[in-house]
Amino acid sequence: MVSIKEVARLAGVSDKTVSRVVNREPNVRADTFTRVQRVIAETGYVPNMAARHMRSSRSNTMGIITDYISTTPYSGNIVRGIQDWAAANGRTVLLANTNGHLDKELESWKMFMAHRIEGALYVTMYHRIASPERGSVTLPSMLINCRSAKEESEASIEPDDFQGSRDLTRFVLARGHRRIGYLRLNPKLLGAEERHTAFRATVREAGLGESDIDVRLGMEGPIGSERNHVYREARSLLEKANRPSVLMCGNDEMALQAYLAALGMGLQIPQDVSIVGFDDFQPVSLALKPELTTAALPYYDLGYRGAERLDSTIAGKPLASRTLTLDCPLVVRSSCAPV
Amino acid sequence: MVSIKEVARLAGVSDKTVSRVVNREPNVRADTFTRVQRVIAETGYVPNMAARHMRSSRSNTMGIITDYISTTPYSGNIVRGIQDWAAANGRTVLLANTNGHLDKELESWKMFMAHRIEGALYVTMYHRIASPERGSVTLPSMLINCRSAKEESEASIEPDDFQGSRDLTRFVLARGHRRIGYLRLNPKLLGAEERHTAFRATVREAGLGESDIDVRLGMEGPIGSERNHVYREARSLLEKANRPSVLMCGNDEMALQAYLAALGMGLQIPQDVSIVGFDDFQPVSLALKPELTTAALPYYDLGYRGAERLDSTIAGKPLASRTLTLDCPLVVRSSCAPV
DNA sequence: ATCAAAGATGACAACGTCGACAACGTGTTG
DNA sequence: CAACACGTTGTCGACGTTGTCATCTTTGAT
Numbered sequence: 001m002v003s004i005k006e007v008a009r010l011a012g013v014s015d016k017t018v019s020r021v022v023n024r025e026p027n028v029r030a031d032t033f034t035r036v037q038r039v040i041a042e043t044g045y046v047p048n049m050a051a052r053h054m055r056s057s058r059s060n061t062m063g064i065i066t067d068y069i070s071t072t073p074y075s076g077n078i079v080r081g082i083q084d085w086a087a088a089n090g091r092t093v094l095l096a097n098t099n100g101h102l103d104k105e106l107e108s109w110k111m112f113m114a115h116r117i118e119g120a121l122y123v124t125m126y127h128r129i130a131s132p133e134r135g136s137v138t139l140p141s142m143l144i145n146c147r148s149a150k151e152e153s154e155a156s157i158e159p160d161d162f163q164g165s166r167d168l169t170r171f172v173l174a175r176g177h178r179r180i181g182y183l184r185l186n187p188k189l190l191g192a193e194e195r196h197t198a199f200r201a202t203v204r205e206a207g208l209g210e211s212d213i214d215v216r217l218g219m220e221g222p223i224g225s226e227r228n229h230v231y232r233e234a235r236s237l238l239e240k241a242n243r244p245s246v247l248m249c250g251n252d253e254m255a256l257q258a259y260l261a262a263l264g265m266g267l268q269i270p271q272d273v274s275i276v277g278f279d280d281f282q283p284v285s286l287a288l289k290p291e292l293t294t295a296a297l298p299y300y301d302l303g304y305r306g307a308e309r310l311d312s313t314i315a316g317k318p319l320a321s322r323t324l325t326l327d328c329p330l331v332v333r334s335s336c337a338p339v
Numbered sequence: 340m341v342s343i344k345e346v347a348r349l350a351g352v353s354d355k356t357v358s359r360v361v362n363r364e365p366n367v368r369a370d371t372f373t374r375v376q377r378v379i380a381e382t383g384y385v386p387n388m389a390a391r392h393m394r395s396s397r398s399n400t401m402g403i404i405t406d407y408i409s410t411t412p413y414s415g416n417i418v419r420g421i422q423d424w425a426a427a428n429g430r431t432v433l434l435a436n437t438n439g440h441l442d443k444e445l446e447s448w449k450m451f452m453a454h455r456i457e458g459a460l461y462v463t464m465y466h467r468i469a470s471p472e473r474g475s476v477t478l479p480s481m482l483i484n485c486r487s488a489k490e491e492s493e494a495s496i497e498p499d500d501f502q503g504s505r506d507l508t509r510f511v512l513a514r515g516h517r518r519i520g521y522l523r524l525n526p527k528l529l530g531a532e533e534r535h536t537a538f539r540a541t542v543r544e545a546g547l548g549e550s551d552i553d554v555r556l557g558m559e560g561p562i563g564s565e566r567n568h569v570y571r572e573a574r575s576l577l578e579k580a581n582r583p584s585v586l587m588c589g590n591d592e593m594a595l596q597a598y599l600a601a602l603g604m605g606l607q608i609p610q611d612v613s614i615v616g617f618d619d620f621q622p623v624s625l626a627l628k629p630e631l632t633t634a635a636l637p638y639y640d641l642g643y644r645g646a647e648r649l650d651s652t653i654a655g656k657p658l659a660s661r662t663l664t665l666d667c668p669l670v671v672r673s674s675c676a677p678v
Numbered sequence: 679a680t681c682a683a684a685g686a687t688g689a690c691a692a693c694g695t696c697g698a699c700a701a702c703g704t705g706t707t708g
Numbered sequence: 709c710a711a712c713a714c715g716t717t718g719t720c721g722a723c724g725t726t727g728t729c730a731t732c733t734t735t736g737a738t
Contacts, residue, residue: 001455003724014688019726027685046452050392051724054693059389076415083436087446092454095434097422107426113385115431116340231628253626256595260628263602284622287592289570289599342694353718358696366715390694393723 002043011039022047049092053116061092062310063112063120065132067100068224075125078144081303082121089311100224102133109134119314121306122146126223127159127190142310144302147190147323155313157306157324161191164295164328165198168248168276171293171330173206176339177246177274180212181237183258185250186219186226192250195278199248214244218254230254234261238273245274245339252277252284255292255335270337280331291333298326341382350378361386388431392455400431401649402451402459404471406439407563414464417483420642421460428650439563441472448473458653460645461485465562466498466529481649483641486529486662494652496645496663500530503634503667504537507587507615510632510669512545515678516585516613519551520576522597524589525558525565531589534617538587553583557593569593573600577612584613584678591616591623594631594674609676619670630672637665 004022008015013036020028021036028036039045053059064082079095086093094115096108112120119140122132130146132154143156172180182199185192196215203213216233219226230249234257237244247262249255255277259269267273269290277285280296305326309319343361347354352375359367360375367375378384392398403421418434425432433454435447451459458479461471469485471493482495511519521538524531535554542552555572558565569588573596576583586601588594594616598608606612608629616624619635644665648658 001452004726005724015724016689016726017687020687023726027687029686032686046449048393048455048724049453050389050398050455051693052726053389054387054393054695054723055725055727057693079434080436083434087435087443087450092433092450094431095418095422096426097419104426110385111426111431113340113383114388116387116389253622256623256626257628260598260602263599264607266605268603281622283592283620284595284626287595287623289596343696344694354694355696355719356717359717362696366717368716371716387694390723391696393693393725394695394697396723 001048002045004045004047007036007039007043007045010043011036057116059092059116059118060090061094061115061117062086062307062314063094063096063108063115063117064123065105065108065120066095066097066123066125068125075123075145075297075299077299078123078303078306081300081305082123082307083303084300085304085307085311091307091311093307105133106135109137113137119310121303121310123303123306127161128188129190140310140313142306142313144306145299153322155309155319155322157302157309157326159191159297159302159328160325161194161328162198163325164278164297164330165195166202167328167330168278168293168295169199169202170206171332172246172248172274172276172336173203173208175246175274175336177244177336178208178212178339179242179244179246180208180214181234181244181247182213182215183218183230183233183237183247183249183254184215185254186221186223187217188220188223188226191278195250214240218250228257230257231261234258235265238262238265238267243273246336247273247275249275249277251279252281252292252294253279255294256284256288259288270335274336276336278328285331285333288335290335293333293336294331295328296331297328301326340387341384343384343386346375346378346382346384349382350375396455398431398455398457399429400433400454400456401425401646401653402433402435402447402454402456403462404444404447404459405434405436405462405464407464414462414484414636414638416638417462417642417645420639420644421462421646422642423639424643424646424650430646430650432646444472445474448476452476458649460642460649462642462645466500467527468529479649479652481645481652483645484638492661494648494658494661496641496648496665498530498636498641498667499664500533500667501537502664503617503636503669504534505541506667506669507617507632507634508538508541509545510671511585511587511613511615511675512542512547514585514613514675516583517547517551517678518581518583518585519547519553520573520583520586521552521554522557522569522572522576522586522588522593523554524593525560525562526556527559527562527565530617534589553579557589567596569596570600573597574604577601577604577606582612585675586612586614588614588616590618591620591631591633592618594633595623595627598627609674613675615675617667624670624672627674629674632672632675633670634667635670636667640665 004015008018098104123144124146131149147156148154218230221227247258277292277294280294285292343354347357437443462483463485470488486495487493557569560566586597616633619633624631
């Protein structure tokens with residue numbers, strides 16, 4: 001691999017001058033500049049990051065720790081958002097996956113230290129409470145899609161489940177629905193609480209009473225091995241004498257099961273019953289017919305803006321607020337009809 | 340950050356001796372070893388990879404290029420497999436996502452060169468023909484989930500779609516099905532051809548004729564914006580006077596639509612019609628009720644073993660075969676009943 | 679023409695690590 | 709006791725880059 005010295009030799013200048021050209025430093029004569037540029041092009045010289053890192057003692061690198069990237073695959077978009085930010089800003093990212101194992105998490109931090117990362121992004125695949133186990137490492141960090149358990153807690157960026165659920169509920173109400181079945185997420189997830197609370201607050205605000213809504217628990221138990229009651233509960237809701245005109249589901253995968261339950265009973269969607277989801281998990285929300293009305297988790301932006309925020313922190317700029325929430329925009333498709 | 344010299348000073352030895360301890364070199368007295376180890380533990384010293392890289396001119400790093408990681412999210416497991424191999428073998432991986440843009444691909448190669456990667460894994464999210472655009476870069480590389488268009492082609496590792504489809508078809512036949520509807524994948528995908536061919540070969544082998552099977556095209560058009568006929572075709576198959584007893588689908592997302600079509604017509608699965616998929620895309624295959632019988636794409640292993648193979652190549656060992664295929668194991672659940 | 683200021687370029691060192699080699703200590707052999 | 713082998717430890721330099729400072733060249737004002 002050709003080095004800066006080799007380029008310098010070929011261009012008949014000093015290595016320092018090549019460095020100036022590469023880094024667009026001022027005070028290089030135009031002809032020198034082009035001559036060096038030409039040699040760089042001819043030799044295919046690319047600066048060695050490791051050497052830069054050594055010289056400047058800045059690695060320009062951030063680490064990403066993810067937990068269960070495979071279980072909820074769509075949230076891989078968080079990682080994509082981070083990467084795009086990094087590529088656009090000349091940073092390097094190092095990725096580590098823990099699969100939820102503590103020992104792998106500690107191992108990852110060690111690997112990160114070996115690369116002298118300047119900050120870490122702690123990404124969870126479910127919106128939840130997290131407590132990064134970084135051993136004795138102390139570095140700028142940003143929690144993405146989760147928040148710290150501790151009070152003196154750390155900077156984070158999260159989806160606004162409350163707003164998403166509120167907007168979705170308002171939309172459902174605006175379509176005239178007055179009997180609503182609600183299938184709750186696993187209470188272990190942060191989103192479960194917020195979505196449910198927002199739903200209740202919004203229907204109350206609209207003047208509906210307890211008898212107008214019917215809330216069922218769709219999933220429970222430890223994440224990864226939860227018990228799934230969605231199909232059964234959806235059926236039960238739809239078998240009621242005065243059945244709901246709409247089923248609101250904790251997420252899109254639950255909506256899928258609600259579809260199966262409704263169709264299995266001979267009901268048509270959305271003519272006989274409307275269904276809405278949450279997350280906009282597209283392999284499901286777009287595969288369903290009719291396509292699913294839902295609220296989109298801003299995964300990509302969580303990553304992109306989370307990386308941006310971490311970078312500010314590394315640069316020493318204070319954050320406007322410790323926690324930033326991003327909207328979950330409503331995605332209107334055709335699974336929810338007017339009553 | 341504490342350096343090897345600082346550790347050496349505190350332990351009262353030379354930096355070289357600390358280096359010996361860190362790298363488990365022989366010929367260090369036991370008491371020296373423990374003394375140095377203690378100082379390392381106390382100071383939290385971690386060797387600097389950038390400096391190692393400089394000294395040894397070996398980066399110990401491989402690059403991963405992926406195309407559309409977000410569209411078919413489950414295949415992120417390939418990346419997880421690679422990472423796990425790398426973590427287990429002390430290698431670093433650098434990840435770049437192109438979203439299918441050529442300019443981003445070239446940019447990624449440049450970034451890789453800056454980090455002096457020793458080899459590259461070119462990962463596609465669909466099983467397809469690929470031609471890596473690496474500019475003038477020439478490095479050991481391995482195609483994962485794709486193969487080269489060129490004849491003098493490059494090493495690759497791929498799923499065995501043929502075997503998967505054959506085993507699935509045999510399974511269906513063994514359950515007594517003799518009228519089979521088949522929904523084809525987008526012909527643009529490599530798997531489409533292989534799965535379809537295997538299906539035809541296997542039914543013929545079993546003595547079925549052309550009139551016993553009915554093959555429909557489920558999807559077509561450019562990847563990312565294809566036209567989707569699955570729902571319509573599935574309905575059409577099921578409306579036939581002598582309707583198939585089983586629907587074999589190109590993948591699990593198509594199976595999902597087949598479910599919706601069947602249920603929408605008042606048919607019960609698997610009593611009235613059996614359905615099988617392909618891929619084992621679990622957010623779908625496990626969410627469906629009854630759960631889906633399918634063949635699993637060995638994504639994780641493609642990544643893990645692909646990394647392993649690339650590493651052999653880097654080390655200069657010849658590969659037993661240029662292309663390696665991995666089995667797609669049958670996953671029997673409950674969506675396919677005996678006739 | 680003269681000189682100062684500004685612009686352009688180069689020499690050199692240092693970042694952290696480890697290979698090559700030198701040097702030292704201890705025990706063994708003749 | 710000399711000679712040697714071997715085990716243990718240390719010195720030094722180089723990897724590729726860029727910051728610091730020095731040097732040389734050009735420009736422009738007098």
